[in-house]
Amino acid sequence: MSFWEKLKHAFNVGGEAENLTEREEDLLDKLADGIVRRGMGTPAILFLESFRPLSFIGSQVMVFLKPFIDAMFPSTVYDEFIKIFEKRPGIRRLIELIEEKMGAR
Numbered sequence: 001m002s003f004w005e006k007l008k009h010a011f012n013v014g015g016e017a018e019n020l021t022e023r024e025e026d027l028l029d030k031l032a033d034g035i036v037r038r039g040m041g042t043p044a045i046l047f048l049e050s051f052r053p054l055s056f057i058g059s060q061v062m063v064f065l066k067p068f069i070d071a072m073f074p075s076t077v078y079d080e081f082i083k084i085f086e087k088r089p090g091i092r093r094l095i096e097l098i099e100e101k102m103g104a105r
Contacts, residue, residue: 020087024090027077027081028090031094031097055086062078066079
C-alpha cells in the first residue's frame with residue numbers, strides 16, 4: 001500500500017456502521033417532538049450543527065455531569081442519550097427529525 005493510499009484513510013475513525021436501535025430512534029423522536037413543540041427547532045438545529053463534530057466529546061461531558069444529574073433526576077434515559085450521542089449518526093438523526101417535524105407544522 002502506497003503512502004497516498006494510507007493517507008486517504010488516515011483520519012477515518014469509523015463509526016458510520018453504528019446504526020441506531022429502534023429504542024434510540026424512539027427517544028430521539030420524542031426529544032425532537034419536544035423541541036419543535038416548544039418552538040426551539042431552529043436554535044436547536046444551529047446548536048446541534050455546530051456541536052456535531054464534537055459529539056463524542058460532548059457525550060463524555062454528559063458522563064462527567066451524570067452524578068449531578070442523578071442527584072436531581074434519577075433516570076436511565078440519560079444513560080441512553082449518552083450512548084446515542086457517542087454514535088456518529090445520533091446527532092445527525094436528531095437534526096433530521098427536528099427538520100421533519102418543523103416541515104410538518
